[in-house]
Amino acid sequence: MTAAAASGDGARPRPARRPTMKDIARRAGVSESAVSFALNDRPGVSSDTRERVRRVAEELGWQANSAARALSGERSGCAGLVLARPAHTLGVESFFLQLVSGIQEALSARRVALLFQVVEDLDTELAVLRRWWAERRVDGVLVVDPRTEDPRPGLLASLGLPAVVIGGLEADRHHAETPLPVSNVWADDAGAMASVLDHLYSLGHRRIAHVAGMRGLAHTERRIVSLRAEAARRGLTEDEVRSVATDYSDAEGAEATRRILDGPARTRPTAIVYDNDVMAVAGASVAAGRGVSVPAELSVVAWDDSALCRVTHPRLTALVRDTPGFGRLAAQELLAALDGAPVRSVQGELPHLEPRESTGPPPGE
Incomplete structure (x- = not known):
């Protein structure tokens, strides 16, 4: 009797096992240490061996473990976005869908994933940001819905976590003498x-x-x-x-x-x-x-x-306004920050009013 038959027609299929360095070493005919050297771009193996190991890894669909990568100091390949708003307001509002589509477009061009989480309040968002930083889950974050007295830019600056705030900060921040704690993309x-x-x-x-x-x-x-x-x-x-x-x-x-x-x-x-x-x-x-x-x-x-x-x-x-374009601009600023660009404030395009049939003179005019 086969394993599939023994499990029954309604049994859940077993998930595919992720390939390991041992699997790569076996197929490439080298040691596990040689695989580690090749995949982490460290000296100790020849160029031919390095190329063969990487080819086998790609064939097997191998990906580096994110936790191990974080411990080694490498990037996670992920940007974070936390939204502290009532969940019932998100399904009907198109602004965030358009904004995230623009963000995703810019990040995808650099093969950076977007980690998105909805939370109930600002305190929970702060906790998520601290946890992401401690676990090295993200390389940087995008911050939305700036507050009038917002603790997030200061927290992120103190953690050294690259960030871009989407939307204006304090009313006079763009003209203030005090420097911005993190980068900012805003509209007028x-x-x-x-x-x-x-x-x-x-x-x-x-x-x-x-x-x-x-x-x-x-x-x-x-x-x-x-x-x-x-x-x-x-x-x-x-x-x-x-x-x-x-x-x-x-x-x-x-x-x-x-x-x-x-x-x-x-x-x-x-x-x-x-x-x-x-x-x-x-x-x-x-x-x-x-x-x-x-x-x-x-x-x-x-x-x-x-x-x-x-x-x-x-x-x-x-x-x-071009809301996806606004999202792309914010994501591009975050990618620039990850590449070492200085903190800066960037103004997006000014929205323009398009008069349609819903406005006209008031009664009696």
Whole structure:
């Protein structure tokens, strides 16, 4: 009776055994020490033996053990990314999918893998970063969602773990005299918000609501501050232009829209700016369900463009940028840091506003 027959038709197949240095030595006809010398590029074997060993290793599909490689001081061939956000907000938001696709494209070109983990909060993220460093699981990390008082750049700098923060740090960090602890790739959120307000103000809107993301994130706070500053520059008060924080989900975007539309008619905003595409689509749906016409009675703007914005009726005015390109830029900066490049701050492209059918003059204009 064969081993396969003895195991039964429903038995789980045995996993293939990973090839070892002993297997390579046996097939190449050399000692295990010669294999070690050849694969680790150390002296002690001839060039012919080194070539033969490497050819056999490739034929067998041999890969170096990551733990052993770490102990020897070699690179892991892996970059890390930890995301501390509610998991339910990730499946519907296209921004991170596009960002990660760009990151992966740049890393793959250098045969660097991406180790990705979602955690519940910032403290857990810090613990993961420390563990990855201690275990030498990653050669460097990409950091997203910078906080207003963010402990991660300082921690990573103290560990000596190369890192790139994706997104702006403190509001004046780019002009500060103190050096950056780690590299930073950022977009001009203040300039983008100014273009949104320019568009709405030129249409005649004077009462504008902002359905923002999570408080404590640097870009959320920067957008709120920028909105207030741009409003004040045009003589608008905080009663006329205000922000509401959410968790970026469609559910909270919809709920924020209901609260805004439930306000007194004389103070109700005539335009709403949403911090992502998902909330903008949810908000437009709430307005339609209440018989509020977009854009005749309410103009809607999405911060990040996506297919959702372009297939919704009416199509949503949105800030457009090359998000995969932003991810590629961040990954390229991390690869440069791994190659010994100095810490630096790099600005990505400024998102540009693409007016579509969801914005128009306010009622009575």
